[in-house]
Amino acid sequence: MEVCYQLPVLALDRAVPKHVLSRRGAISLTSSSCLFGGRSPRQLSKRRGAISYDSIDQTALYIRMLDVRLGNFRSEIRGSTSHLCVDFRSLHSGESEDHASNRKQRSKLSLQMYLQCSRSFHGTLTFRHLHLLDQVYYGQAKCMLQRVGTWNFDIFLFDRLTNGESLVCLTLELFCKYGLIELFGLDPLRLHSFLVRIQEGYRSRNPYHNSLHAADVTQAMYCYLQEPKLSESLTSWDILLALLAAATHDLEHPGVNQNFLLKNDHFLASLYQKNSVLENHHWKSALSHLRESGLLSHLPIEDRHRMEERLGSLILATDISRQNEFLSRFKAHLDRKDLNMSSPEHRQFILQMALKCADICNPCRPNSLSTCWSHCVTKEFFQQGDVERAHRHDVSPLCDRHSNSVAIIQKSFISYVVEPLFVQWARFCDTPLSHCMLGYMKQNKKYWSNAGQEDLMDNAQTTCCKVLPRGT
Numbered sequence: 467m468e469v470c471y472q473l474p475v476l477a478l479d480r481a482v483p484k485h486v487l488s489r490r491g492a493i494s495l496t497s498s499s500c501l502f503g504g505r506s507p508r509q510l511s512k513r514r515g516a517i518s519y520d521s522i523d524q525t526a527l528y529i530r531m532l533d534v535r536l537g538n539f540r541s542e543i544r545g546s547t548s549h550l551c552v553d554f555r556s557l558h559s560g561e562s563e564d565h566a567s568n569r570k571q572r573s574k575l576s577l578q579m580y581l582q583c584s585r586s587f588h589g590t591l592t593f594r595h596l597h598l599l600d601q602v603y604y605g606q607a608k609c610m611l612q613r614v615g616t617w618n619f620d621i622f623l624f625d626r627l628t629n630g631e632s633l634v635c636l637t638l639e640l641f642c643k644y645g646l647i648e649l650f651g652l653d654p655l656r657l658h659s660f661l662v663r664i665q666e667g668y669r670s671r672n673p674y675h676n677s678l679h680a681a682d683v684t685q686a687m688y689c690y691l692q693e694p695k696l697s698e699s700l701t702s703w704d705i706l707l708a709l710l711a712a713a714t715h716d717l718e719h720p721g722v723n724q725n726f727l728l729k730n731d732h733f734l735a736s737l738y739q740k741n742s743v744l745e746n747h748h749w750k751s752a753l754s755h756l757r758e759s760g761l762l763s764h765l766p767i768e769d770r771h772r773m774e775e776r777l778g779s780l781i782l783a784t785d786i787s788r789q790n791e792f793l794s795r796f797k798a799h800l801d802r803k804d805l806n807m808s809s810p811e812h813r814q815f816i817l818q819m820a821l822k823c824a825d826i827c828n829p830c831r832p833n834s835l836s837t838c839w840s841h842c843v844t845k846e847f848f849q850q851g852d853v854e855r856a857h858r859h860d861v862s863p864l865c866d867r868h869s870n871s872v873a874i875i876q877k878s879f880i881s882y883v884v885e886p887l888f889v890q891w892a893r894f895c896d897t898p899l900s901h902c903m904l905g906y907m908k909q910n911k912k913y914w915s916n917a918g919q920e921d922l923m924d925n926a927q928t929t930c931c932k933v934l935p936r937g938t
């Protein structure tokens with residue numbers, strides 16, 4: 467039987483005793499085939515059961531929960547997820563082997579039932595139906611990828627056509643387009659498994675901060691990498707980094723903002739000393755996946771460290787509270803006309819700006835796409851507000867569904883955050899795409915100005931979000 471691995475990450479607020487890890491790591495698989503770089507599944511599970519931590523401060527702890535998938539490997543490669551999931555929790559109970567195997571069987575069945583129910587509940591197809599998608603939908607998705615560099619690329623449609631695998635399919639396509647696999651000697655299986663982990667590291671129940679948003683940002687980043695100022699000067703490292711940063715920039719987003727984490731004394735807030743809490747978490751999660759996957763393990767250690775630092779500097783730049791800092795620096799460079807794309811520092815700065823633009827480019831998409839994003843993001847804000855209200859906390863700005871509407875939020879977000887950034891970006895690029903984005907942004911601003919009060923989120927029928935969370 468062939469074996470594939472999917473490793474969702476749990477971030478824990480305390481160190482985990484070593485014996486727990488070694489037990490997790492010692493899970494034995496019934497399979498005999500070995501698909502990953504000559505290592506046996508047992509060795510792999512051992513390796514992947516380890517803790518990852520930051521080598522400098524040694525504080526960011528992650529533990530890998532193994533979720534081993536048994537199924538047809540070829541279909542995994544195509545991006546479908548035909549698999550059985552095995553719950554290994556029963557292995558930690560210290561029971562006798564017989565008893566443990568009975569319980570293992572029971573929990574395996576209940577986990578499978580849970581996963582199937584949860585997929586059906588969320589309106590996605592179960593694995594039994596995926597062979598149908600293979601032929602019909604994947605053909606169309608492949609067709610769409612021919613236009614992956616166009617600004618009106620419909621990521622929502624692409625996500626449906628790939629059965630929710632848009633991030634994996636799109637990023638793989640871009641890696642192939644740039645020949646990154648050959649250039650960096652990447653193992654295609656490791657790359658695929660890394661991307662699947664990344665995709666699954668996004669919470670599909672977040673209306674906005676899910677893998678579809680990551681796919682959207684990655685597609686936007688690809689469009690920006692095509693801009694002459696960038697394409698003529700970026701190195702292969704820059705491109706690899708830009709795509710990885712875009713794909714991972716919101717990894718493991720909890721669906722609430724930093725303010726919420728601070729107010730609730732969440733362990734992430736103390737772990738990152740109340741500073742860019744979410745962005746640090748995304749970065750460290752990305753590092754954790756990167757190291758665990760071994761994707762870059764064949765590269766010299768100095769290159770890997772440099773890469774990890776640069777990845778951090780890009781992801782941390784997406785902290786929206788640092789918008790003014792980046793914008794003033796960008797403006798100053800443009801005023802002085804002193805950006806020199808042959809300087810590594812300047813290229814890194816431009817990649818930061820590109821990722822920032824990609825992250826909030828949704829108001830610059832054509833109206834049909836942009837409004838979908840507006841509803842998704844507002845839905846997430848209001849869900850946070852509902853939780854805050856239920857716990858008798860002050861409702862965070864923008865999160866109160868009773869005093870806000872999608873239109874109100876969009877008008878101010880576009881005017882105060884998006885427009886100033888994209889005006890400068892257009893100044894820098896001065897290309898059809900950068901002006902086209904400004905054009906769409908103006909149309910969307912006008913659209914929301916005309917939308918008025920009737921667009922209150924309480925009544926809005928949101929059909930674009932990747933997944934409608936339970937109870938909605």
Ligand SMILES: Nc1ncnc2c1ncn2[C@@H]1O[C@@H]2COP(=O)(O)O[C@H]2[C@H]1O
Nearest residue numbers: 784786826828829839840843875876879
């Ligand atoms: N269309 C939008 N309307 C309002 N806020 C948005 C929109 N798109 C993105 N954002 C905000 O911009 C932020 C960028 O960083 P985050 O992803 O942490 O969280 C994002 C949202 O809070």
